[in-house]
Amino acid sequence: MNFIKSGYCIILLCMCFFTKANAQLLTYKTLSAEDGLLSIEVHTIIQDSKGYVWIGTKNGLCRWDSKNFEYFTIADGLPNNEVLYVYEDSKGRIWISCFSEELCYYFNGRIYNSKNAPFLNKIKSQQGLMFIEQNNEFYYKSTDASLIKFNLLTQKSTVIHDSLKAAAFFFIINKGKVWGFQDERNRNRLIAKDARNLILNEDTSYYTPYYFCPNLPSNNILTCIDFRHKRYSFQKGLDTPFYHANYTNKEFRFAIYNEGRIMEIYNNYILQKKDNYKIKVDYPDRQQTIDIKKNLFMVTTDGLLFCRQMPVLEYEQNSRINNNAKFLFRYGGEVYIVNNRYELINVNKQQKINQLKSNAINLYNLLSFEGKFYLSTSFDLYRFADPNKKIEDLNYLRYSNFKYISPSKKANHLFTANGLGPGIFLISPQTHTYDTLLLDIQKNVYSIFEDSHSRLWYSTTDKVYYTDEYYNGIKRSREFVLDPSSPVFCKSIGEDNKGNLFFTTNGGVFVYDGKHKYRIDQASLLSDNECSKVVIDTLRSSFWVATKDGLNRIGYYRENGILKFKVLSKFFASDGLRSDNISDILLDSNKLYIATDKGVNILDDVNYRPDTMPIPVYVKLTAINAAANKGYDTIKTIELEHDRNNLTIGFSALYFLRRDRLKIKAYLYRDNSLVSQNDVTGDKIDYYSLNDGDYKLVLYAFDQDYHYNNGQSTPFEFTIKPPYYKTWWFIIGSSLLVIIISTSLMLWNLTRRKKRAIQQAELQARLNESTLKSLQSQMNPHFVFNSLNTIQSFITEKDEAGAIDYLSDFSVLMREILEQSVHTFISLENEIQFLKQYMQLEITRYKHSFDIAWDIKLDEEDLTDIYIPTMLIQPILENAVKHGVSALNDVKGHIEVTFGLVNKHLLGVTIKDNGQPSGGKSFKGNSIAVQTIKDRLNIYTKNKVKGEYHLLVAETGATATITIPI
Structure with a gap:
């Protein structure tokens, strides 16, 4: 949309006459759809108080942070995609006026329109032009061409002047007092507002065919162009004297006051008067030229031109001259280059002036x-x-x-x-x-x-x-x-x-x-x-x-x-x-x-270096557990559940000057302790599997070559809540529950221990009874009687030495049996020693009619460490002698005794003889003794393991096997 003809202003600053000679080309770049613009047809542009650049286009609204674009369209709440005007008020709200004559505003990551802010239905501005002054008042041109004031607090509209109809409404504000419009007679008027009322300047000296253009976003400089007399003027206040200069260049369009410099706008270039720098452009239809923090932005119907105002300048190089410059030298006030074609070229005149001979190679x-x-x-x-x-x-x-x-x-x-x-x-x-x-x-x-x-x-x-x-x-x-x-x-x-x-x-x-x-x-x-x-x-x-x-x-x-x-x-x-x-x-x-x-x-200036420029950095939470998150446009404390601890945090670092040299560092603190430090590339940073705690993220931005250009984000604070098992109520409840369960278990354990003590006493009584039965079975009258008969036979045969030896061994054995009777368990070493003594008496008593072999498959440590119930194996050996080998006549008897581990919890004992079954009976041995052994094994348990007794009788002899828990 074109900025319209005429306006009044009071003017300042003396100007220089325009000269085109020796102007040098200032570098620039363009932003188009390929760079991310929604449309190359751009209507308006502002930079907000944070530093973001807002660009209104035919296809929607863009917010630019010097690297990335964020888009707003109908899907985000715009009434219409064609955005004609954008403005930021004192509260930081971005007001957006669309082609559909509807108004909306952006605040804290959300667009408010007539649906979620009904008061906006009361405001209909023609051509999308509006202005917001301080004290919550709108000034705009309505659809019937009236000038309207709307108060946001009372939500009431007031017509500024009943008799005035505006052909166009423009504004310029100086110290909060001035705005202007063009009436139906194509005259520009200024209206000054003091603290109490509006003053309409009716003096005819204010009616001039000026084209005046506001310098956004500061709005503190008034720029006016008089097309008829090719005059322009600039002012910083309304109290300065009027000055103008006349030009005849028909390509002259208008001018702006830009960071202390006058920028003259022509049909295909912009001239900076102070230093005679020139920006050459080919856009035929410019709409608005503004200065944003030392960067020149020009809005056109073919895109956005963005010029970095750096005095590293290109001269307008003739395309016929080869660009590859090898050497520079100065002669007679002129500078020359030698290029890779071995040509000598006058830099200022853009002319080839000499040539090395053709065989010149490698300068x-x-x-x-x-x-x-x-x-x-x-x-x-x-x-x-x-x-x-x-x-x-x-x-x-x-x-x-x-x-x-x-x-x-x-x-x-x-x-x-x-x-x-x-x-x-x-x-x-x-x-x-x-x-x-x-x-x-x-x-x-x-x-x-x-x-x-x-x-x-x-x-x-x-x-x-x-x-x-x-x-x-x-x-x-x-x-x-x-x-x-x-x-x-x-x-x-x-x-x-x-x-x-x-x-x-x-x-x-x-x-x-x-x-x-x-x-x-x-x-x-x-x-x-x-x-x-x-x-x-x-x-x-x-x-x-x-x-x-x-x-x-x-x-x-x-x-x-x-x-x-x-x-x-x-x-x-x-x-x-x-x-x-x-x-x-x-x-x-x-x-x-x-x-x-x-x-x-x-x-032009060897002492130049970029001015100090702060780099604002803004942080927002963009995704939680890979799910996009919206609504966090401003910094505030966020609380998240413990399982929502994978965060993607986006940021915008606003640095338009040298974006390619920008570096970002991220520091993450947990409970005021640094837990992570990263160099960040791109525009986001990911954190995975964060533990519970209070976090603070601070991002630092700086120019890698000019560290004095820097900035940091406001700390972005968020909390990962602890899981339920770390909460105070769970800990207290769990502690009480543990106390109750522990008390119950203790009482139950006491009862159980008492019960087990009773059972243990009963078990001990049964073991003692079994031991007595075993003792009684071992003290078999037949064994004693036979032993005494053996002693008598030695005496009768006048074998006093044999009788004395036998009686001595018999007494030792009897003493051993009596000693074992008071103990429940005996070491395996002592038990084997006792059994050998016993079997030696039996061999003597039976006149060496049989022999015995001992196979002990255990080491000495096992023999001393393993304990078994007393008098458990002797009855089995007695049965092997009495009912086995003693019955043999012509064949010498033989008994084999084997000790070995079945596993780490069982001891195995095998007693094998070659005796013949007597009377054709399949059972071999004393039934009382055998039953006593089985009863004792049934009672005795260790490591949840019980022992067993087995007897196998065959024609060639009997094999008794017993396993004992150890």
Whole structure:
């Protein structure tokens, strides 16, 4: 929509007459649908108090943070997608007027329209133009062309003037008092509002055919254009005198006052009057031009033009001239370049003025020496005094490939470094003679320099040398190591007025002050290690470094005998350089010429660096557990359940100046302790599986090259609630429940222990009874009677020794049986010893009619550690003797006894004899003794395991097996 004709204003500031000559082109970029705009037809633009840029387009509303767009359309609550006007009021609400004559506003992440804010139905503004003044009052043009005031608090409308109908309504506010409109007679009027009423200026001197354009968003400068007389004026207040200047340029449209500069708007370019910078554009239909924080935005029907106001300026380069600039030099007040076509071009006149001969290959070095210029190439050395005249070929050396030329202190002589020779030569251009200073096939020399201490420095592909004796030939050189860890290629050597040497290499810049060596590289101060040129500015104690990735200015000074270095400025393609790949730089007083592989740039002020600019950062929660979240546009404390602990947090860092150099760091605190620190790329950061606690997230933004441009977000606070089992009520309830259960278990355990004690007493009584039965079975009268008969037989046979031995063994056995009777358990070692004593008596009693074999498959530790019930195995052995081997007549009896572990909880004992069943009975042994054994095994349990007894009787003998818990 066009800003309409006429208006009154009072005017200030004297203006300069427009001149187009020598204007330089200010760099800019455009934003279109490809960059994210909803439509290239843009109607309005503002920047809100937070720093966001709001862009009203034909297809909806965009909010831009200098990198990303956020969109608002009908789906989000807009009455209509064509947004004609946007305004921010004092409360931070963004008012939006659409083509449908409906009004809505955005606040805290939500759009309010006539459905959720019914009072908006009372406001119908024509053409989408409206204005909100302070004190909650609207001023707008209604659909019947009346000027209306609407009070938000009382929700009442008031007609400003009954007799006035507005053809168009514009506004400008100065100290909260002025706005204006155009009446039906196409006259602009200003209405001033004081604290009590509105004052309509009826004086005819206010009726002028001015076109006036507000400077948004500050609205503190009035701009007026008089098309008839081509006059313009600017003011910061209504009390300044009127001034105007006349022009005849028909392409002149209007002008704005922009950060202390006057910007004149023409049909296809914008001219900045103060510095004569020009923005060349091709948009035929501009609608609004505004200044936003040192960036110029121009709204057009073909998109949004965005100009970064940086004084790294391009001259308007002729397309017929090759862009690849190799060297720069100055002659007679003009600056010239040598490009990669070996052409000499006048930068200011954009003209080719000379050409090297066709066999020139590989430009290496350009030197100004004694009023003449010397240019080295692969096969020739050229000389010229005037670049407009004939170029002389000095090809009189038998060697070619002149890598480098530098001046000598010897009058009218130059040093040359020859890469193919290889060698170093001292040449006299006047006499066309030369002296060979060095010929060494091991040294391909690429640069050479004579310093103020009469030392000659020269470099090869990976080393640097110096010598004190060289005019009569270099006999002795010493190596100067730049980087002990890795060789570097030194491209050139220079010196400042204090004797500090500068080495330009592919690993940064090295500085040597005679005592100390310093390295300036990408790890410290430079934008890239691949350096092509160093220019020393002794007047300002700094030096410029041309690299493959931008231009660097480094300041240096001495402190406590040590050189200190700091970054003063950096420039890149994003700042307006034609390319980041810089081949040469030329310092001319306060101006710097920059040769790149895509053309030439001019820096008008070498002391320039970007102004300090805060970078606001805004944070919002965008997703919880990967589900999109809306409604958190402003910072506030958020409480989340413990299982909603995977968060995606988005942010906007508003930095329009050098967005590509912006860095973001995120610090996450939990309960005031730092738990995470990250460098963030993109526009969001993810946190997974967060523990419960109170969190605070702070984001820091800064320019990686200018750290003084920085900012941080307001702390974004949120709480992850603890799970139910960590809440106080659950802990108290659980504690009470534990106490109740513990008390109940304790009482139950006491009752159980008493019951078990009773059962244990009963069990012990049964064991004792079983033991007695076992004892009784072992004290079988037959065994005693037979033992006494055996003793008697020894006496009768007058075998007193045998009788005494037998009686002694019998008494020991009887004593052992009596001792065991008072114990419930016995070690396996003692039990086996007892059984052996018993069986020895039995063998003696039966006249050695049988023998016994013992197989014990346990180690000594097991024999002493394992305990079993007493008198449990002896009855089984007695049965094997009495009912087994004792019944044999002609065959010698044999008993095998085996002890072994069945598993870690069971001991197995096997007793095998070769006795014959007596009387054809399948059972073999004392039934009372066997039953007693089974009863004892049934009663005795250990580790929840019971023992068993089995007897297998066959024609060849019997096998008894018993397992005992251990």
